[in-house]
Amino acid sequence: MEEIRKTAQELDMVLTVHAPYYINLNTPDREKLAASKKRILNALRMGELAGVRSVCIHAAFYLGMDPKKAFANVRRAVEDIMKQQRKLFPHVNLALETMGRPSQFGTLEEVLAISKEFGIYPCIDPAHLHARYNGAMNSADEWHNMLDRYADALGKKSLKHMHLHFSGIAYGPNGEKKHLPLEKSDAQWKEFLNVLKNRTVEGVLVCESPLLEKDTLLMQKTYAKL
Numbered sequence: 001m002e003e004i005r006k007t008a009q010e011l012d013m014v015l016t017v018h019a020p021y022y023i024n025l026n027t028p029d030r031e032k033l034a035a036s037k038k039r040i041l042n043a044l045r046m047g048e049l050a051g052v053r054s055v056c057i058h059a060a061f062y063l064g065m066d067p068k069k070a071f072a073n074v075r076r077a078v079e080d081i082m083k084q085q086r087k088l089f090p091h092v093n094l095a096l097e098t099m100g101r102p103s104q105f106g107t108l109e110e111v112l113a114i115s116k117e118f119g120i121y122p123c124i125d126p127a128h129l130h131a132r133y134n135g136a137m138n139s140a141d142e143w144h145n146m147l148d149r150y151a152d153a154l155g156k157k158s159l160k161h162m163h164l165h166f167s168g169i170a171y172g173p174n175g176e177k178k179h180l181p182l183e184k185s186d187a188q189w190k191e192f193l194n195v196l197k198n199r200t201v202e203g204v205l206v207c208e209s210p211l212l213e214k215d216t217l218l219m220q221k222t223y224a225k226l
């Protein structure tokens with residue numbers, strides 16, 4: 001962790017972490033819940049040591065439950081995790097991610113409400129929202145609206161330290177199927193970068209395309225031209 005921290009400092013890079021996927025903060029199984037919290041806390045602790053800014057999580061599945069009940073369960077688990085913040089991860093943000101399938105906890109409203117309550121900020125993945133709503137959320141108007149709702153919940157300054165994901169994505173009525181390279185998808189990714197520029201959004205955008213390096217550079221170069 002120390003080596004990662006030093007290297008990032010030398011290269012002037014901002015780091016974020018993705019927590020393990022084997023997490024469900026809505027599980028009725030107490031052992032699974034404890035294991036989920038432990039994985040998240042470990043990611044946060046290691047993030048702290050590595051000088052990471054934010055750790056994102058796929059918080060939960062609804063498991064057929066009423067979303068309100070799932071929300072209450074996730075909220076309680078996040079509260080437990082946040083009790084450890086001062087001691088274990090004082091400089092790291094816990095980012096609940098917007099998720100790509102309707103069976104997964106993680107609408108924009110859900111992650112914003114929890115983030116607002118605990119003074120943290122979510123990981124916004126517009127590709128996931130695009131898939132979750134079967135093709136919506138793929139235009140400048142919709143992204144402006146998304147950023148408006150984000151700023152309404154967390155304050156205007158929150159747009160200056162965002163944790164974002166982006167990629168192309170395949171989807172259907174059940175939401176996300178898989179991530180796709182930018183140019184092999186319907187993602188209006190240039191338009192998205194334009195919105196970020198017009199809103200003077202700052203922070204980290206992590207490219208989650210299967211062509212990781214290629215699409216990262218494509219987005220970086222395109223953004224620089226804007």
Ligand SMILES: [Zn+2]
Binds near residue numbers: 097
């Ligand atoms: Zn993710």
